[in-house]
Every structure is written in structure tokens, then in C-alpha cells.
Amino acid sequence: MASSDRTAEIWSTRLQRELLALTSVEDDKDHIETLPDFIKVTNHELDIAKAVCTVSFEIEVEYEEKEEGETEESAEKEGEAELKKDHVSVTLDASLPTKADGTVDASPSSYPFQKPTAVLKSGAHLFPDGSTVSDGDFVEIDCDWTPSLHLNDAILNVALKMRESIRRGEPYSKAAPPKTSTSGAASSFVADNVLPNTKKLSAFFSSLKSPSGFSMASITDDSGAATGPSPSAAAGAARSLKGPSRTSIIASSKPKPTPDNLKIGDVIDLSDDPWNRCAGMYSCKAIRRPAFMEKAMGEAATSQKPKPGEFPGEDENEVPSGSGNYMKLQSGGIAKVASSGFAGAKSMFGSFTQSAKSVLEESFLMITDELIIELRSNKLNIGSGTVTFSLPIAMLAKLKFRRQESLSLFFKEAPDDPLIFMCPQSASAVQEIQAVLKRHGVKGKHTNAATQRAIQMALALVAEIQTKEKSLVNGPTVEKVDEIMDLYRQAAEKFEVAGDPRHEEVMSHMHKFLAKPLVMSILDGSYGIINKKKAGSTNVPEGEVLETARYDDDDHDDEDGGAARSNAETPKTKFKGSVEAAIDHADAILEEAKQDLMNMDTDLEQMLSSEEPSTPEPKSDDRDAVAELDAMLSAADKELEDIMAS
Structure with a gap:
């Protein structure tokens, strides 16, 4: 099948599937083609024979209508005005380009490999002052387009920018018209002259990769005559007769990829066990990788890159022998003889092959019971995939996701450096990862x-x-x-x-x-x-004198006795004078006691000299007087001792 026919088939299959999803009555929120409520499909046209596909959308916008003479300040003071709704019509054109003679040009520069064009059909009057767009102008689809994006992604990008422009009053600019495709004369010249020669040269160099193909390689000139096999081809044929090539031996001896020995660059068959029993596989695109992952991928790419002038399966240490190894006997090996010419051609065509693969390949996130694998596979035939990176699911520390937008994986090796994927089915992927973790006994929680x-x-x-x-x-x-x-x-x-x-x-x-x-x-x-x-319960402070004993003396009414009682009734007496003052006070007490004795002797003499007969009276008064005197003397002595001690 020619390349143009294959591109046309991809275009028609892709658009039929997308139009079916856009015009479906059922609204599945988990489906990648679901549109928000403010975008409606009004009309669509698909003519596969003419390679024409246009889809018209109606976008609901909101704006504030100001009255005449009303300024923004007055509107803010009155409060937020009620938003009015209107509609803007936009048409997406995903048709294949045509040549100058009107024929279809099915090239990789068309949808889905390139983004469609968007045209504003109506609603230019709703845009604020300063906008340069008008009805019929092209509008920009401002996103990094990849074949994994769809028409709904394109219209969603345009709708969001238009709604924000009208809502906030920001001017909206038109886009430049798309560049026209190559002219008919130039394209026909390339198709008639360059492409056939390129195919012939590519077929010749690709035949050198395998011994069987190399032995049958031949080049035809412009007249169509075969030039015959070259001497190197004959040598390759002789080598093929000797036995199996080293390349086939290496390929057969390489171990089959398993979850235990999976490495970067391994090709896995998705129909084999255990890959066919994975928990889920989701389309994704990595936009950020952790530093340790970038380092490992760089080391793997360096180790897998062949050295300049080296062909797979060529053993430079092999001892040349036999008639079939004539070139090795003369020059030491094919790699050394043809390194300058073949290596350069191989690098050139390898870059072409890599570019084609990047267009047709898509990244997927595979979740198994043990691993989280990122792999690349052909989006048209997902039968096998090349491992981009794989990590044990036990290294996962945290998950973050935005529904139908992105998925972030945080690993224990770099908890602050996440692996971020653009993944339309991010919610489903997170649910599968959580289910696998639960089977391993890991409990988590959902946070927002x-x-x-x-x-x-x-x-x-x-x-x-x-x-x-x-x-x-x-x-x-x-x-x-x-x-x-x-x-x-x-x-x-x-x-x-x-x-x-x-x-x-x-x-x-x-x-x-x-x-x-x-x-x-x-x-x-x-x-x-x-x-x-x-x-x-604190102790008595030093220098404080406790209360002295109190004694009543009711038998004496003289001034000295009254003074003694007043001194005895003082609650607390503090002596702050010198030692001499304390001694004088003690002498005064002794003098008082002496005076009391003298008075008592006078009373006894009067009793003895009295002529009247004495009547027997109780002796209690005498005993009281003597006891009182003893008590006074004891108190005086005690007080004197206390004063001396202080």
C-alpha cells in the first residue's frame, strides 16, 4: 500500500470515529470526546471521496451589557451585573489539502498529524473593543498538537479563549491564514523524480541489514536494467551458506522480557502472558520526568546506540578463514571497508525511519500487579510495544490527578520530583492503581x-x-x-x-x-x-519577739501596778534598743517586786500590833499574794533570759 493511500485511510478512519463520538446522543463523562455543556455540535460534513471534513460548533458565551452613560466604576458600585448569554459559531476544517490540479494530497502534513484550521463563522460583534477578528477570519488553535489529540481538544481550546476574552473584555486577535501546500509542479517533480530514487536507495541499504536480503540485493538504473549483485553481496551470500548469522544468534539468545528482568528498550508482545493480564493501559503523554528517570533513560540510550561504522552482528575479533571471507582476509571486515559510505547512509535513513515512527507511535501507561510501565506502540496496530521506562509499583509514594487532564506520580526515590502525564482517562488510571495497591495491602486516602x-x-x-x-x-x-x-x-x-x-x-x-x-x-x-x-508553712522571720505572758493584778490600784498591767497586756513588745536599755527595764521590774514586798511587810506588822482579837480567817489571800510574787519574779527572770538570748 502506498504511503498516500495509507495516510488517507488513517484520515478517514480517525474522522469517522470522532464524528460518531461527537454526534452520539449518549453522554459518557469518561469518554475522551465528551464536550462541555457550553459547546454544541450544530453541523458536520464528511465526504471521503473528496477528502472533505468540516464540523461546525456553537459556543455559549457570557458578557455584561452596559447601559448608555454607565461607567465601570458606577457598575462596580451598584454590584455585579447580571450576565447575558449569546452564541459564537466556529467551524473546524480537517480536510486533506489538494494539489494545483485539484487532486487530493494525502501527506503527513494533514490531519491528524497536523492540527485542523478554525474559522469564525459568526459572533464577531460580541468581542470587546480592540479585537481584530471578524466573521470569516481564521482563529488560532493555541496548543502543542500531537496525533493523540482530537477535534474536541481543538474546539475546547478555541472556546475557552473566546469565552475568557468576551467575559473579561480582553481583545481577541485573528490568526494568519494557513500556509498553502506545495505547488502542483513542485510536488509532481518530487513525486516523479526524487521519491522513486529515494525508495530505490532505501531498499538497497535496508537489504544490507540481513544476510539473505544482502545476497539478493541489486540496483536498477534509470533504464530499468539490473546491474547485478556486488562483490560484497557475493561475500554475504557465501557467508550465509556457512551457517546462521551472528545477528540471529544474538536475537535468539536474548532472554524474553519478564516483569523481573524488564529493561528500557525491551520490546514486549502485548498478547503474551503476563502483559495480556494487565490491570489497565491508558493513552498518555509524558510532559515531565524525574531527574533519576531522565538519567537512566540517557544511560540506556547511550548503551544501545551503535558505534559509528559498526553493523549489528559484525564480530571484529572473528578470525577470517575460507574463500567466502575474501574481504576480511584483505581488509579485516566489512565494517572497516564500507564504514565511511554505509554508516552515513544508514544514519540518514535511520533518521527518516525515526521521524515516521514518532508520527505513528503513541505512548501508553500500563499498570500491572507489580510494575508501572510506560511504553510506545503503533496507534494503528497495538500488538507490541517498546518499553520507555518501568518502575515497581511498590516505589509509588503519592498520586495526584486532574480529571480528564493530567496524572502525577510521586515515587519514594524523588518525592518532590513527580512524573507527570497528560492523560484524558486519568481518573480511571488512578482507580486501577489504587485497586492494585489495595491487593498488596497498601491503604491510601483520597484528598482534594x-x-x-x-x-x-x-x-x-x-x-x-x-x-x-x-x-x-x-x-x-x-x-x-x-x-x-x-x-x-x-x-x-x-x-x-x-x-x-x-x-x-x-x-x-x-x-x-x-x-x-x-x-x-x-x-x-x-x-x-x-x-x-x-x-x-513558712518559718518565723529572724528578729521577731513573741508575745509575752499576761498576768492580772487586781489587788493593787497604784500607779506602778497599773503600769505593770498595761505593759503585760501589750500583745507584742519589740525591743529595738541596746543591751543597756534591756537591763534597765529588768531592774525596774525587780524594783517593783521589792516595793510589793515592803508593802506586804507593813501589812503584817499592822496585823501583829493590832489589839483586837484576831478572828480565824482563811489563809487563801496570803497564799495568793505569795504565789503572785513568785510568778512575777519568774516572769521577770524569763524575760531577762529572753532579752539576753536575743
Whole structure:
């Protein structure tokens, strides 16, 4: 099948599938062709014979209509105005280009290998002032186009930019007309002269890769006459008669890729076990890779790249022998003889092959029970794939995804450097990964922006609790305990809202806090009483004189006796004078006692000299007077000793 026919077949198959999905009544949110509510398909045309495909869309836009004389400041003061709705019509053209003579040019420069063109059909009056677009102008599809994108991706890109421009009042510019394809004369010259010669040369050099093809290689000149096999071809044929080539031996001895020995660059058959039992395989495109992954891929590419002038299967250390090895006997091997010519041609055609592969290949994310594999495969025939990278699923640390947009994988080796894929089926991929992890006994939780904010607030509350618990020791009050308990409750609620199991740890810490002796004494009020008892049990300060004994003397009404009672009734007497003053005070007490003795002797003499007969009276008064005198003398001596001791 010719290249143009193959391109036309890809174009027609792809557009039929996309139009069927766009015009389907069923709305499957997980399908990659699903459009949002503000985009509707109004009309479509597909003529495979004429290679024409156009799809018309109606985009719903919102704008604020200002009244005459109303300014933006007045509108802001009155409040947000009610948004009005209208529609803009855009047509996507995914037709194949045509030559100057009107024939179809099915080349790789057309859809789906290149993005379609977009034309604004109506609604130019809705764009704000300063916009250069008008009805009938081309509009830009601002995205890095790859064959994995679809018509819905193109119209979604255009619709979002138009809606934002009209909503925010930003000018919208038209796009330059698409470049015309190669002229008919130039394209016919390339088709008639360049392409046939290129094919002949490519066929010759590709035949050199295998011994069987090399032995039958021949080149035809412009007249169509065969020139016959070259001497190198004859040598290759002789070598093929000798036995199996080294290339076939290496290929047969290479171990079959398994999950245990899978490496970068291995080709796996997706119909073989265990690859046919994978959990899921999703179309993706890597837009960022971790540093360790980039390093490993670079090392693998360097090791797999052949050296200049080296052909696969050529053994430079082989000892040349036999008539079939004439060239090796003369020059040391084919690689050394033809390295300058063949190596350069091989590099040139290898770059052509690589470019074609990059156009037709698509990346996929395969999830198995043990590995996460990124592989490349032909999007038209997914029978085998080349491993781009593989990692054990046990190395996965965290998953992030945006529904129908992207998927981020965080690995333990680089927790801050994720592997990011553009993946339309990101939600399904995450569900499959979670199912595999659950089978391995790994538990995870689903978080979003709200739950992350709740977790951050809960962690801040826990830090505040720790600070307040430390300050409680210095100022223990019931109010502070209540405040800490309220913080514990808030932190537990935040963790529970986020579905975080740490809310149980918070409740456990709260119970431990209430069980502390300090907190219990604060709550039952015993903490203040204990402090008062401790304060009352302090020692008597030095220099303080305790209260002296008090004695009543009701038998004497003289001035000296009254002075003695007043001194005895003083609660606390502090002597701050010198030692001489204390001795004088003690002498005064002794003098008082002596005066009392003298008075008592006078009373006895009067009793003895009295002529009246004495009547027997009780002797209790005499005993009281003597006892009182002894007590006074004892008190004076004790007070004197205390003064001397102080």
C-alpha cells in the first residue's frame, strides 16, 4: 500500500470515529470526546471521496451589557451585573489539502498529524473593543498538537479563549491564514523524480541489514536494467551458506522480557502472558520526568546506540578463514571497508525511519500487579510495544490527578520530583492503581483541595495546643484549661472532616491531658488550697519577739501596778534598743517586786500590833499574794533570759 493511500485511510478512519463520538446522543463523562455543556455540535460534513471534513460548533458565551452613560466604576458600585448569554459559531476544517490540479494530497502534513484550521463563522460583534477578528477570519488553535489529540481538544481550546476574552473584555486577535501546500509542479517533480530514487536507495541499504536480503540485493538504473549483485553481496551470500548469522544468534539468545528482568528498550508482545493480564493501559503523554528517570533513560540510550561504522552482528575479533571471507582476509571486515559510505547512509535513513515512527507511535501507561510501565506502540496496530521506562509499583509514594487532564506520580526515590502525564482517562488510571495497591495491602486516602486545607488547619491547631500546654504550668487557671480543650475539639473535627485517622490520636492526647495531676487539681479547685498551705508553712522571720505572758493584778490600784498591767497586756513588745536599755527595764521590774514586798511587810506588822482579837480567817489571800510574787519574779527572770538570748 502506498504511503498516500495509507495516510488517507488513517484520515478517514480517525474522522469517522470522532464524528460518531461527537454526534452520539449518549453522554459518557469518561469518554475522551465528551464536550462541555457550553459547546454544541450544530453541523458536520464528511465526504471521503473528496477528502472533505468540516464540523461546525456553537459556543455559549457570557458578557455584561452596559447601559448608555454607565461607567465601570458606577457598575462596580451598584454590584455585579447580571450576565447575558449569546452564541459564537466556529467551524473546524480537517480536510486533506489538494494539489494545483485539484487532486487530493494525502501527506503527513494533514490531519491528524497536523492540527485542523478554525474559522469564525459568526459572533464577531460580541468581542470587546480592540479585537481584530471578524466573521470569516481564521482563529488560532493555541496548543502543542500531537496525533493523540482530537477535534474536541481543538474546539475546547478555541472556546475557552473566546469565552475568557468576551467575559473579561480582553481583545481577541485573528490568526494568519494557513500556509498553502506545495505547488502542483513542485510536488509532481518530487513525486516523479526524487521519491522513486529515494525508495530505490532505501531498499538497497535496508537489504544490507540481513544476510539473505544482502545476497539478493541489486540496483536498477534509470533504464530499468539490473546491474547485478556486488562483490560484497557475493561475500554475504557465501557467508550465509556457512551457517546462521551472528545477528540471529544474538536475537535468539536474548532472554524474553519478564516483569523481573524488564529493561528500557525491551520490546514486549502485548498478547503474551503476563502483559495480556494487565490491570489497565491508558493513552498518555509524558510532559515531565524525574531527574533519576531522565538519567537512566540517557544511560540506556547511550548503551544501545551503535558505534559509528559498526553493523549489528559484525564480530571484529572473528578470525577470517575460507574463500567466502575474501574481504576480511584483505581488509579485516566489512565494517572497516564500507564504514565511511554505509554508516552515513544508514544514519540518514535511520533518521527518516525515526521521524515516521514518532508520527505513528503513541505512548501508553500500563499498570500491572507489580510494575508501572510506560511504553510506545503503533496507534494503528497495538500488538507490541517498546518499553520507555518501568518502575515497581511498590516505589509509588503519592498520586495526584486532574480529571480528564493530567496524572502525577510521586515515587519514594524523588518525592518532590513527580512524573507527570497528560492523560484524558486519568481518573480511571488512578482507580486501577489504587485497586492494585489495595491487593498488596497498601491503604491510601483520597484528598482534594478542601481536605488539604482542613489538614493544614488541624496541624496548626495541634502546634498551638502544644504551646498553650507549656504556658499552663506558669499560669494555671480554669480558663486556660477550657481554651486548650476547645482547641483539642477543633483539631479533632478538622481531622475527621478530612478523613484523616489522626483525629483518634488527638482524642487520645486530650484524655491524657485531662488525666494529668496538675489539670485535675485545677479543675477541682484544690490547686489554690495547696498553694496557700505551702505559703502558710513558712518559718518565723529572724528578729521577731513573741508575745509575752499576761498576768492580772487586781489587788493593787497604784500607779506602778497599773503600769505593770498595761505593759503585760501589750500583745507584742519589740525591743529595738541596746543591751543597756534591756537591763534597765529588768531592774525596774525587780524594783517593783521589792516595793510589793515592803508593802506586804507593813501589812503584817499592822496585823501583829493590832489589839483586837484576831478572828480565824482563811489563809487563801496570803497564799495568793505569795504565789503572785513568785510568778512575777519568774516572769521577770524569763524575760531577762529572753532579752539576753536575743
